[in-house]
Structure formats: structure tokens, C-alpha cells
Amino acid sequence: MKQKTEWKPKLVGFLxxxxxxxxxxxxxxxxxxxxxxxxxxxxxxxxxxxxxFILKALRLGFDGVLVSGCHPGECHxxxxxxxxxxxxxxxxxxxxxxxxxxxxIQASWVSASEGGKFTKVVDDVTKELKEAGPNQxxxxxxxxxxxxxxxxxxxxxxxxx
Amino acid sequence: MEQKLRQEAKxxxxxxxxxxxxxxxxxxxxxxxxxxxxxDKNDADRLVINPFIVxxxxxxxxxxxxxVGIVAKGCDSRSIVSLIQDNKVVRExxxxxxxxxxxxxxxxxxxxxxxxxxxxxDDVTREGDKVIIKVNGKKKEFPVTEVLFDHCLACExxxxxxYDILLGEPRPPAPNLEVSGKDIxxxxxxxPEQRWEFWxxxxxxCIRCYACRNVCPACYCQRCFVEETEPQWVxxxxxxxxxxxxxxxxxxxxxxxxxxxxxxxxxxxVNIPLRSLTREMYDMVDELFHFKAGMDKEALPLMTHYEQExxxxxxx
Numbered sequence: 001m002k003q004k005t006e007w008k009p010k011l012v013g014f015l016x017x018x019x020x021x022x023x024x025x026x027x028x029x030x031x032x033x034x035x036x037x038x039x040x041x042x043x044x045x046x047x048x049x050x051x052x053f054i055l056k057a058l059r060l061g062f063d064g065v066l067v068s069g070c071h072p073g074e075c076h077x078x079x080x081x082x083x084x085x086x087x088x089x090x091x092x093x094x095x096x097x098x099x100x101x102x103x104x105i106q107a108s109w110v111s112a113s114e115g116g117k118f119t120k121v122v123d124d125v126t127k128e129l130k131e132a133g134p135n136q137x138x139x140x141x142x143x144x145x146x147x148x149x150x151x152x153x154x155x156x157x158x159x160x161x
Numbered sequence: 162m163e164q165k166l167r168q169e170a171k172x173x174x175x176x177x178x179x180x181x182x183x184x185x186x187x188x189x190x191x192x193x194x195x196x197x198x199x200x201d202k203n204d205a206d207r208l209v210i211n212p213f214i215v216x217x218x219x220x221x222x223x224x225x226x227x228x229v230g231i232v233a234k235g236c237d238s239r240s241i242v243s244l245i246q247d248n249k250v251v252r253e254x255x256x257x258x259x260x261x262x263x264x265x266x267x268x269x270x271x272x273x274x275x276x277x278x279x280x281x282x283d284d285v286t287r288e289g290d291k292v293i294i295k296v297n298g299k300k301k302e303f304p305v306t307e308v309l310f311d312h313c314l315a316c317e318x319x320x321x322x323x324y325d326i327l328l329g330e331p332r333p334p335a336p337n338l339e340v341s342g343k344d345i346x347x348x349x350x351x352x353p354e355q356r357w358e359f360w361x362x363x364x365x366x367c368i369r370c371y372a373c374r375n376v377c378p379a380c381y382c383q384r385c386f387v388e389e390t391e392p393q394w395v396x397x398x399x400x401x402x403x404x405x406x407x408x409x410x411x412x413x414x415x416x417x418x419x420x421x422x423x424x425x426x427x428x429x430x431v432n433i434p435l436r437s438l439t440r441e442m443y444d445m446v447d448e449l450f451h452f453k454a455g456m457d458k459e460a461l462p463l464m465t466h467y468e469q470e471x472x473x474x475x476x477x
Contacts, residue, residue, distance in 0.1 A: 051410060051413045051414075052386060052410050055406050056394055056406070059402060059403075059406050072470075072473075073469075082467035083464065083465075083467060085467070085471070085472055085473070086464060086467060086471075086472065087413075087464065089471075089475070090416050090442075090445065090446065090449070091413055092475060093445050094409065094412065094416075094441070094445065095409070097348075098357060098409065099351075099353040099354060099355070099357030099358075099360065100353070100357065101353065102475075107477070108477035109477070124477065138405075
């Protein structure tokens, strides 16, 4: 018999290796607890995050995307996070216009010493995503525009790869 | 205007000031025009200026080597300036022949208005604020706003700001945002689910011909992300999900360079209302960063610079 479990949001996080990734590390070293819903991808700078990554993550069925970088003025490459900010601002606003829930695109500034802030960010984001519910954006529809049930994981993968 | 253009074009080629002339010549179908790209000074007599010069010729600029004389309407000149900002075109290598543009007539709107195919129309002429359509020897008059392209109604720059030779009298801008922004307003009245559904349905018609991308002067990447296979960002099969993803990312890529010239919507063979995407992006960029594409050739491209404090509200 299949056991009913609570639905948990799946979240992908693009963390800058100079700050937020180290911040996540610090949270771990300090044995702080944060929800295990976050899948972390290390990027060299938040400026590396192409809006395409965010869209692709949503397309693959992730419920939310978190981009985290250094505080303004503290970028290892001087300007990367400022550029990321413009890009993400546009992406977020544009997706909202198209009808994507605003909770699905998240961004934060977390420095290497802010393990506490990192756990709080992941906590808050997970809570918001729980309210937003599963990502049905790219699930299959019938011809008349009505939605069918979300496809099972297996078929999604097979078609995607 | 047409005579002056022919003289100037001929003189430019004769004096060797340019290697190429890009302009419009009569097309093979009734009323239509087609781009003319030539090195021959005798071809200058084929150049035309009429209310049907639809194409944004700036699209050809990055591909052509040598100095170019280009016929530009207001919107085209903005695309050229945008290309200069991006270092895709050297200002000194371009001679802009500026056409003060009263708006371009959309033939499919004319067809809808009179209920006849364009082959059955005898003549379509413009006189001031009226358009006169002759069918079967009968004259019909309509206000010109009913047949102009939507993006022409919203035009902020009918006369090019950046030019070398001005052909004709400058025209004042008269953007009619109420009419041209109607679709976007309607969309904003819907719930997010309805909007997403709307775009899903619209994009399910997309056959992925990439005409929107190929006609776009801002889309000049050697290799587009949709054609990459390692990793494969977008499946080549035209399913609505990937079509929508392509269109969203394309719009984000051209943010700050898209001048809302409306070419993508015009060329779309399945009539997807792409201008409702580009116009919203255009307004959004203006609102967030006070940036209008192609207005100032000295301005830095939107995505290459930043302010210390801006667009911070959603960062945790």
C-alpha cells in the first residue's frame, strides 16, 4: 500500500561560491537546521546565473528557484551581483506578468559569515513555496486548454533528457 | 521624398562614401515592398518610400561588411542606435538616410476592414489622417489609425534622432498608448492562472520557425540558445512548454535592446500576439531602470551597467 506523505516543495538554489555557498557551509558547520528542500548548485558568482537557468529549472518541475549572492558592494568580481540583480529583477517581473507565482523566483544576499541568515532564508522560502503549492506551470494540458494531471516523474525525465 | 532619396543614394554610391545601400523596392505582391541591398548606383532608381515600407532594415547591418547607407524610419534608427551601443555597428560606417515616418499601413488590417483580399483592392493611399481605399472603382475613407500597425500607434520617435541625411520634414511623436496597449491591459485584468493559460494556448500554435528571432535586429547571436545541444536547453520539438520557454528567454535576452518595433509580431505566421510580450518588457525596463532602448548612442547597454541602489525590493 502506498503511504501518503506530505508534499514538500523542491527548490533549486544557485549559490555564489564566495559568499552564500560558504554561508551554507557555515550553517552546516554550526549545526544549524534548515529544511532539506533545497538542492544547491555552486556558481562562481551570482552574475553567472542566466535567466535561462531559472526558466529551465521551472520547466523541469522545480517548485522554486533561489539565487543567492554577495551583498551589494561585496562582489568578489566587483560588479557581478549588480548585474545579477538587474537580470533577476527583469526575469521576476516578466514572469509575474506571464502568470508565474511571484514566490517561485527568490533572491537573497547572504555573506560567508551569515550562516544564521542562510537558514532563515531557506526556512522562509520553503514556507512561501508550501503556500504556493506544486509547480504545475509546465504540466501537460489537453487541447481545449484544461489541465491534465501532472505527469509522473519517470516520463518527465525520459522526455526531457 | 522618394526623388531625394534616389539622388542621395546615387550620390553616396558614386562618391564612394558607401559601399552598400539598403532600402526598399516594390515587392512582387501588390502594395508590398521588399528590402533592396545593392552596390550598383543604377539600382538607386528602384528605391521607394511609401506607407508600406514595413521591414526593419537594421537587421541586415551587422552582417554587411563595409560602409552602408541605410534607409531608416524612426523605429529602425532606434535599432541602429541600439546596435551601435552594443558595438555591433560602427557609427562612422553607417550613413543613415532618415525617413520621417507617418506610420506604416498594416495590409491585413485593411483586408479585415473592407472584407476583401489585397489582390482585389485597386488602390490604398494615404492623405493626412485619412486612408482612401479604392475597391471596384468605389472610394472608401477610413481614419488612418484603423489601419496602422499597433506599434506605430505607440510610436515615440517617428523621425530618427540619429541621422546623416534627413529626407523630408520632421514629424512630432504622438503615441496613442491607450489603443496600442489595449491587449496588455486586458491581460493584466486576468488572474495569473488565466494569463499563463492564455500564453500556453497562444504558444501552442508556434511552429518554431524562428522568424521572430531572425527578423529581430536585437537577436544577432551567432549561436542561439535554442540550437545548443550540449546542454539542450530547449527541445527542438515544438511543444507549447518549450515554445513558451523560448519566447520568455528571448524576450529577457533582448530586454533593453528591444525597441518595440513590432517586427516579430508582424512576421509570425501563426499570429501569436508577441507584441504583448515585447511592449510589456519595454515598459518594465523603462519603469525599473529608466532606460529606453536606442534613444541615446552614448548610453551604456542596459545589462552591462548598474546603479548602486535599484530594484532591491524583492531581495531577502
